[in-house]
Amino acid sequence: xxxxxxxxxxxxxxxxxxxxxxxxxxxxxxxxxxxxxxxxxxxxxxxxxxxxxxxxxxxxxxxxxxxxxxxxxxxxxxxxxxxxxxxxxxxxxxxxxxxxxxxxxxxxxxxxxxxxxxxxxxxxxxxxxxxxxxxxxxxxxxxxxxxxxxxxxxxxxxxxxxxxxxxxxxxxxxxxxxxxxxxxxxxxxxxxxxxxxxxxxxxxxxxxxxxxxxxxxxxxxxxxxxxxxxxxxxxxxxxxxxxxxxxxxxxxxxxxxxxxxxxxxxxxxxxxxxxxxxxxxxxxxxxxxxxxxxxxxxxxxxxxxxxxxxxxxxxxxxxxxxxxxxxxxxxxxxxxxxxxxxxxxxxxxxxxxxxxxxxxxxxxxxxxxxxxxxxxxxxxxx
Numbered sequence: 001x002x003x004x005x006x007x008x009x010x011x012x013x014x015x016x017x018x019x020x021x022x023x024x025x026x027x028x029x030x031x032x033x034x035x036x037x038x039x040x041x042x043x044x045x046x047x048x049x050x051x052x053x054x055x056x057x058x059x060x061x062x063x064x065x066x067x068x069x070x071x072x073x074x075x076x077x078x079x080x081x082x083x084x085x086x087x088x089x090x091x092x093x094x095x096x097x098x099x100x101x102x103x104x105x106x107x108x109x110x111x112x113x114x115x116x117x118x119x120x121x122x123x124x125x126x127x128x129x130x131x132x133x134x135x136x137x138x139x140x141x142x143x144x145x146x147x148x149x150x151x152x153x154x155x156x157x158x159x160x161x162x163x164x165x166x167x168x169x170x171x172x173x174x175x176x177x178x179x180x181x182x183x184x185x186x187x188x189x190x191x192x193x194x195x196x197x198x199x200x201x202x203x204x205x206x207x208x209x210x211x212x213x214x215x216x217x218x219x220x221x222x223x224x225x226x227x228x229x230x231x232x233x234x235x236x237x238x239x240x241x242x243x244x245x246x247x248x249x250x251x252x253x254x255x256x257x258x259x260x261x262x263x264x265x266x267x268x269x270x271x272x273x274x275x276x277x278x279x280x281x282x283x284x285x286x287x288x289x290x291x292x293x294x295x296x297x298x299x300x301x302x303x304x305x306x307x308x309x310x311x312x313x314x315x316x317x318x319x320x321x322x323x324x325x326x327x328x329x330x331x332x333x334x335x336x337x338x339x340x341x342x343x344x345x346x347x348x349x350x351x352x353x354x355x356x357x358x359x360x361x362x363x364x365x366x367x368x369x370x371x372x373x374x375x376x377x378x379x380x381x382x
Contacts, residue, residue, distance in 0.1 A: 019139040022126050025119040027068035032126060032143045037064065042124055042143040043104065050104045050144050052274075052333030053355045072126070075116040082118055084127045086110035089353075093125055093144065101125065102144045107334055107353030108132075108368050114139055123147065174200045182207065190214060203234035209242040213251040221255060228264040240266075240276055241303055248282050274330045277356055277363050279303065285365055285377035291315060297375045299365070301328050307337055326350075337367065 023033030031039050040056035075082045082101060084093045088109050093101045093116070108131040117126040126143035178197040185193035191214045197207035212227040228246065231239055243265045246252050255261035262268050271277040278301060289296030295313035307328040313320045326339040335354040340346045354367040359378060368374040 020128075020141045021139070022072050022115070022117055022128050022141045022143075024069040024072045024117075025124050025126070025143070027070045027120070029067060030124070030145055031067060032124070033064065033067070033069045034141050037061070039064065039067065040143065042126075042145040044145045045102045045147065048100055048102060050102050053106075053357075054142055056358050058358075058360075070120060072117040073120070075118055080116070081122050082116050082125050084113045084116045084129075086113050086129060091127060091129065091142070093127060101146060104142065104144070106131075106140075106142070107355045108140075111137060172200060175204065179204075179206065182210070203230070203236050205231055205234055205236045205239040205242040208234065209246060212246070213249065216252060216254065224252075224255070225258075225260050225264060228261065232264045232266070240273065241279075244276065244279050245303055271363070274333050274335070274356070278328075278330075278335055278365070281379040281381055284380040286380050287375050287377045289313060295320070295375070297377055299367075299377050305329060309337075309339075335365065335367075
């Protein structure tokens with residue numbers, strides 16, 4: 001299925017792909033410069049690893065000037081403090097001693113490491129590397145924040161302390177039973193059934209979401225807003241999923257213009273987590289197509305981890321209109337799409353990687369499908 005999608009895109013995709021150049025590290029702060037006007041935050045290294053993609057923003061010349069960007073220090077020869085190697089999607093930066101400084105994975109297979117750069121105090125390191133996109137070899141830049149050894153917290157001494165194991169959370173079976181009953185409850189008994197869920201799990205996100213909808217249906221907007229406030233404050237990791245669901249649920253359409261509602265569901269809040277960046281505006285993304293240049297792409301992701309992609313293109317009388325359906329999951333800051341091939345067991349060949357990029361004042365999602373094919377979609381505001 002991915003092969004068919006790639007073939008369709010290959011028939012329509014064309015145009016130049018820009019390459020990035022490393023401009024140096026800030027001498028007064030942590031950011032680094034890409035090209036002449038893109039300021040990026042280095043990925044923080046934790047336990048020898050980094051995840052996600054750098055967050056970059058276009059910056060005016062006066063902003064760049066205040067960062068006091070220092071000329072990059074290439075790492076080469078016997079005096080080099082760092083070196084980098086690549087294998088597939090894995091980039092490994094090592095110190096002069098040979099010990100790993102950071103291991104990081106990108107969505108695109110790396111064809112070659114171009115250059116390695118270190119900051120003045122060797123607390124940050126950047127790597128320029130080549131990947132292939134749209135049939136062309138281009139250069140990307142990533143930088144890592146290694147921290148400051150002088151302020152690093154030393155590991156505990158095993159001879160004087162015994163680590164306390166973190167208990168594994170076990171879901172109360174009563175919660176699962178109450179949820180199953182509430183989902184099957186008749187309309188007249190639904191409110192009581194969802195309240196029964198809260199009796200055993202007082203911050204259950206789905207129960208709070210359902211109760212707020214039922215309260216609004218009963219013409220109790222103040223109660224509905226109060227319940228949505230409990231959802232926002234629940235602290236449950238799944239709460240954001242139900243907050244986003246409420247943003248676009250027709251059941252809450254009467255409240256959508258209410259500032260209190262918008263605040264409680266975060267409707268005007270810019271996403272910070274990968275989930276909210278993907279789903280925060282409804283999970284629908286699109287690339288505008290142009291004849292004989294690039295295809296029209298519409299991507300729709302839903303809370304149940306289903307994804308649908310529709311690709312349309314037209315050139316010289318040839319037309320493609322291909323719908324695809326698969327699943328999505330998050331891997332750090334990356335979105336991994338699985339488009340299974342009918343009749344075959346799902347494998348890594350069915351997976352495509354997507355990563356977030358900054359496009360003006362909003363996010364863009366670049367999806368690489370292999371075979372030198374990718375597309376960039378922007379969120380469709382609903």
